Structure formats: C-alpha cells, structure tokens
Amino acid sequence: MEQLVQQLLNGLTVGSGYALVALGYTMVYGVLKLINFAHGDLFMLGAYLAMTTAVTLLGRGVGSPWVILPAIFLVSMSLTGLTGVLIERTAYRPLRKAGRLAPVVSALGAAIVIQNSVMLVYGADYQVFPERLVPVASWTVAGMSIPLLRVAMLAVSLVLMGILYLFIQKTTLGAAIRATSLDHDTARLMGIDVNRIISLVFLIGPALGATAGIMIGLYYRQVYFTMGWTYGLKAFTAAILGGIGNIPGAMAGGLILGLFETLAAGYISSAWKDAFAFLVLIGILVFRPTGLFGERIAEKL
C-alpha cells in the first residue's frame, strides 16, 4: 500500500514534468502543424541555464534560496524562451510555405545545433547541480515520508498549467492563439498578427519547458546534454496521448504517461521503462491518432 502511494506520487511528479514539456509541443503543433523536434533540447538548455545561474550566484556569495530560486527560474525561463523565438525566426519561419519534409529536417537540425552547442560549452560529462538549493525535508503523513520537493514540483507544475489554461481561455491574446491554430488566413482577416502570435507561442512553450528542466535538475541534481531527447520524446508521447494541439489534453496526457511509466517500472520491469512509454506512443498513434480525448477530425488533403 505504502509502495503504491509512493509510486503514484512519484508518477504524478514525473508526469507533471512531461506535461509542462508536452504543452510546448502541443502549442507549436497547434499554430504551425509542426513537430518542434528542438523542443526537448530547449528543455535541456533550460536545465543547464538554471545550473549556471545557481553556480554563479553561489560563487558570488549569495546563499539564500529565496534569492537563488526566483533568479534561476527568471533567467532560465526568459533565456530559453528567447532561444525558442530565435529558432522559430531562423529555422522555421523561412520554411513556412515549404512542403512537409523541409521543416522536419530543419527542426532536427536545430535540435542538433542546440544539443551540440551545450556539449561544446559544458563538455560531454554529466553536470551536477549545486547542493542544498532546496531544503531536503519530507513530511510524514500516515506513516509515509513524502519529500517536500516532490510535492512542490507537482504544485508548481499544476499552478503553471492552471495559469496557462486561464490565459488561453480567458484573455484576448489567448483567443488570438486559439484563432491562429484554427486558421492562419482567417485569423489574419480578424486583425490578428499571426507572426507575433507564433513568436509568442515559441516564447511560452520553451519557457514552460525550461521550468520542467529546472525542476528535473533540482530533483535529480544532475543534467546531461542528451537528456532532451528521451525526455522530449516522452513529452511528445504525452502530447499525442492527450491529442496533439489540445492544451488540457497535453496536461492530462503528461500525468497519465507519468503514472503509467512509474507503475510499469515499479511492477513490471524498470529496465524496459522507456520502451513502455514508446509502446504507448505507437499504440496511440496506430489505434487512436487523435489522442484519448481528441475528437475525430477529417484528414487535411
């Protein structure tokens, strides 16, 4: 019983990270119908930027977590978001009118560029996050110890997702994003600056991905330059699971995938954990390509 509860909590924590990254995939797919292969690497970049900020601040003698934590979120989110915008401008925008193959290849190229730039700057080894950035405390609830960090991660993710949901559903900008993902031309006729909306999406998506990167870094206390691939692919699975282009779907998909993966790793085999996630991806694409909650849409000809 205790093991099950721990597994469930762990699954939700892992899943909330997937959900944050999945939002970036799903939003970009919504407005551009493009799988942003570079997104996973932006998540990785976010983690590295957070580590650098923390190390720099600690080196300057700033020790209070109340300064360091907001600083790493601010720096990492804004720089990663700007990188996302930059990539859209340079690698995707010139190809918007091109066929389907060109943007996919360009996205892969962008992913390789980010990954190898990080590798050249930081080296190919695992990098360790500084110690004691966050208090290593745990609560004891009904005889079970629950790490504070895990709960905090879940809470931060849920709050961010809630804010994003309200932003998309209730604000004018959110409505503009929704309109753009339905139809560029009609959105333009309604006076929406489609290019700015796409830039905005490429700012928000990677910034959310960066928060996931920061939290994963804080939690596992290590980052490596290829972490973006596996993590990104799983987050993409989460986005597909919820129906790509569907924002609440991506959130739910992330949590479901996290739970499934943790339970499968805990009760079946941990060595095959990643394979389970990819099997889910393939299964969903084969049997229900619109995702668990997506409605059936006619294939665009």
Added chain:
Amino acid sequence: MPKTPARFKGPRLWLWAAGALLVLGFPLLVSDYWVDVMNFCGIYMLLGLSLMLIVGYAGLFNLGHAAFYAVGAYVTAILSTRFGVPSLLLLPAAGLAAGLVGYLIARPIIHLRGDYLCVVTIGFGEIMRIALVNNPWGLTGGVNGIMGIPRPSLGFFAIHTVQQYYYFILIFIVLYVLVLRRLENSRIGRAWTCIREDDTAAEAMGIDTASLKLLAFVVGATGAGIAGNIYAAKMTVIAPGSFNFWESCVMFSIVVLGGTGSIPGVLAAALGMTALPELFRGFLRARMLVFGLAMVLMMIFRPQGLWPGARWRRAPGAPGGGGGPAVAPGAPGGGGGPAVAPGGESGC
C-alpha cells in the same frame, strides 16, 4: 531546357572512365587508414541508398533506419557466434530478417501521415535499442554487445585486409545502385514517385498505395540488413551504441542533404559526412554542430539537396539543369521536399 546529353559520347565517356579508374585504384594510392575511412563511408552509402528508397522514392519519413541495420548486424552476430555459420552465408539471412522486421513494424503504421510516421519510427528505433541493451534471453549481450564475429570467408575466398573490404563493399554499392536505378524507372518506381508527390492523387489513379509503401519499407529494410551483416563481419564486435538514434539521424540526413531521390546525391552526401570530418580531425567535436547547421541552412537555401534527382530537375517551372535556386516562383509548395509543383510528375 538543355538537351539530355548522350551519356557515353566523347568527353563524357572519358570522365566516366577516369572516375571508374579512380574508384578502382583508390586503395592502391592511399594508406590503409584512408581505405578504412572509405570502407565506413561505403557502409553509409549502402545505408543511405537503402533509406533513400523509403524516404526519397516513396516519401515515407523513416527516422528509425538504424533498427533494421541492427537486425542485420545482430542476426549475423548471433547466428555466427552461436552456431558457427560463416558470416558471408548469413548475408541473405540478415537481409531477410531485417525485411521481415520492416514488414512487421511498417504493417500497422503505414497509413500514418508524414511526421506521425516519423515519430513512430523514432519510437521503434528506440525500442530496438532498449531491447538490445536489455539483453533478452541472453541473446544480444547487453551493453557490451557481441564479440568474436567471424570475418567473411568461404573456402578459398576470405576477406581480411582493408583493401579487400574496399572492393567487397564496392561490389555491393554497385549492386545497390543498379537495383535502385532499375526500380526507379520501373512501374513500381514511378508509382512510388507518384505516392511521394501526392498520396491522394496516386490512390485515385488506382495505385495500391498501402501495399507499395509497405514494399518500399521492406525493400529498404532488407538493404539496411545486408549493410548490417557487412558491418558486423567487418568490425567483428558490435554493440547497441552503434545503432542509436543518431545513426538513424545521420542516415536520414545523408538522404536529405544528397537530394530527395538522387543516387549520386546520396553517394556524395555519404562521402561528405564520413570523409570530410576525417580531414578536419581537430574539428571533430564541433562536427555535429556544423552538421546541424548545414541541415537548417540546406532546407532554407537549397531544399532540393546537393544533387537533386532527375525528377526534380524535370519539374516544370524549375530552372533546368538544377544549377540555380530551383524554387519556382508561384509554384505552390515549390520549396519543400516531397511537395513539388502539382502536375510536375508526368510519370503518374
């Protein structure tokens, strides 16, 4: 439009003869090291050619080609080390096994659209790698892989030196090129092109798109399996690390950078990807970075690839000869891979 020059006349013939002589004489002119570099390049050429059939001809995005390569290599390694079958005899077995895996993988997913197919193939590639690492039934040897694979030999015929490998691989490259050229201009090849250009129109023309796509996958996978056999027998040691996602990525880039559906383009790109980094040894760390940049820049400035295929050059509206920027102004979708101007394919 310039007329198609008669292939074997005057200076053209001399050029071909000189090229053939250079290729045949290459191992005699350079050190063993460079011959070995060329051998690796040759294996990538085989992989690139086999993937080109899937990506270039049929227009199916396959980013998991390393999985088929792995099947060929592991089938060779397991059967030769456990049952003592000569690795050369396993060459067809490796091809067949990879083809079968290709069929089983592609069967349920063949109806998926472009980028979805791409993601599923990435997923299969990863599952294959994880399976190899996890050593199912003690067959694959886990992370360390399998050692002691015999080199290709059969009676008097044995391959040991790098020079011998060079010619061995060369035979296969010539074979692949011949097969591809025959396929390209066959009824099947034209149907593939048609599917690549417009799936729906192809179906409307009475082309059995699902079966033909599946055929492309199976034939391409078989090609990769044979390359896997050659690789395993050449290296005598294989490990899952050689069949990861980056390998698939390199193969995919060879096809795309070379030019969709162009045999000389693929050969040139494979040469560039493997031989150029060797020339700039110190530059090795930044190799992948340059490679990623090249992918982005190519897509923006020269989406048709280094050496576009004949069907690209023949597309109406595109400047003849493939020299200048081939994006026809006003041609819908003229910039990108499979989407040439509609009506550009008279072979349909």
